[in-house]
Amino acid sequence: MTAAHRIMDLLFGRWRSQILYAGAELGVFDHLDAGRPTGAPAVAAQIGADPAQLYRLMRALGSLDLLAEDDSRGFRLTEAGALLREDHPHSLRAMVLLEAGPQHYAIWKHLVPILREGGEDGCEREFGARIFEYLGRDPDYAAVFNRAMTSYSSIQTEWAVAALADEDFSALASLCDIAGGFGHLACRLAAAYPHLAVTGLDLPEVVGDAERLLAPRLGLSDRVRYIGGDMFRRAPPADAYTLKNTLHDWTDEECVRILRNLRRAATGPGRLYVIEHVVPGPEEPHFAKLFDIHMMCATGGRERTAGEYAELLAASGWRYEATRQAAGALQSVVVAGAG
Template identity: 55%
Template sequence: MGDPAELVGDLIFGRWRSQILHAGTRLGIFDALGDARRDAAAVAGELSLDPALTYRLMRALSAIGLLDEDGARSFAVTDAGRLLQSDHPESMRGMTLLEEGPEHYAIWTHLPDMIRDGRQNAFDREFGRHAFEHANTDEGYAQVFDAAMSSYSGLQTSLVLEALKDYDFSGVGSICDIGGGRGHMLCSIVAAHGHLKGMVLERPEVLDEPEKLWAASLGVADRVEFVPGDMFEAAPAADAYCMKMILHDWDDDECVSILQNAAAQAASGARLMVMEHVVPGPGEPHFAKLFDIHMMCWGTGRERTAEEYMAIMDRAGWEPVTTHYAANPMMGVVEGRLR
């Protein structure tokens, strides 16, 4: 594992790296550089920043591998830095602005107190409301949150599609994505299976900008319907249901309610696919074990093991089947069928 002091030092000062990353992204340095090599003073002038302090920030961004500095104080974006540009097809800019932004930075300060008193949801402690309610009242947070969800979606969808590449959809005519946002994942599944018709159930406010929905750009506008609604009230009838990064937002009873609403409308023998960062066994390092602490801060939810997701399915009337993984087990698809 290496030198223990070096390990602890890296953990202590890891916040410096992530905040340097956030500052460079928020100030627009990666976009300003584009594909060119530019002098730090020129970048500062374009962005109305202080030249001396901009150089020091860009030097630090170079030190963590996001920029490349030459001897004349000019910089170019590295391959890693390109992922922070807003026009990159796999951009992580939105993810950076959300996770290292002021709201999510603030909620982590409540972690020790939550552990002491056994009451999670630091968003409520800090802002007096749930994160979704905060997004409805704070336009800036809503925009950053929306962009971050798009950042996450590309990677998550690719892992889900790989995990399901050999899955037999031949008995499925219609599939509903519960809480499917603007439809990136559902439309990608429908595009890969020419016989499928899809529905995306999402809150009306998420669907109020039709130009941002994915169906047209992925070539499936004739086979995908966007349904405004509330997953805690009802779900459309379908042969299969999928949920990507939905159940981890909620506690067990809330998850059971969501799944019961789907079961009430599901066709006989309907299938269920819960797509999450599945927590592996003891001693195995995994992103889900860290993400679980973020969810403790962010709301009422949690990351779960496959067995825990299956127990929730069982309570809601679904028979657990198996879990599918891509080569990279960062995400899993926990499958169930209607009893």
């Protein structure tokens, strides 16, 4: 690829994500299958769209290898397109609706002013509140947000479990996943370590969404308990805590408040596992360095290097031990003990 092609490829990436978003939002993928070709008019009738315009969208989705078009304008789902169906066990549809949807689109438009001025993040500039307060005010956005977190988790949890393969959990009796959403990680850890009593703490409105909680759906209700609460006020006692995609939402000072609460509440051996996109050195291009800019726009938080996590841990009474990463994973687990 020439340098000019490289710029063009980057520049028109937004078109690709918006085409992807339109397909996911309209539910195009839910009305197609991999075996039998379906035309745009049949899909348009199902989802309530203009057939001629929808054909153009589906052709573009074909050009992105999300659909396969035949010579008679019939479309089949590709393997990647199938991941955008709502009913796929590892569906990424909610992630697309969140990250390429109208709220995040609007938040990102503040990037240049944030860079010039510092101060308020894009969510505050756009919606007048930080993200978790705004989520409380906009139930539709909250529904998309929380489902997207579960969607991300289906990949990230496997990376975390693989990174922790050599960790000895035998001395632990209980584990709490802090800010654990609907409980994807909590359920996965409960399944992997049957001796652990597992809890998932999140805001009352999140764990109160009974239909979406994963433990009952996975038959793990007796193993995973949900607690509604505020991690800035109090953490439930546990021998170990996990925090996934959570510290990156907050400033250093806010992270220290959360981590100190966990340190105070920790029982027994007191272990902590922080799962994040850890920023590597300058020699390595990495998704964490891009996600960091999203955090700048969306939450006022940041992605951090292992050294920066070690400093936060030391400031909150934890002792940094190691950063573990499974092969091919984009996230790492920062491991700490009670200091």
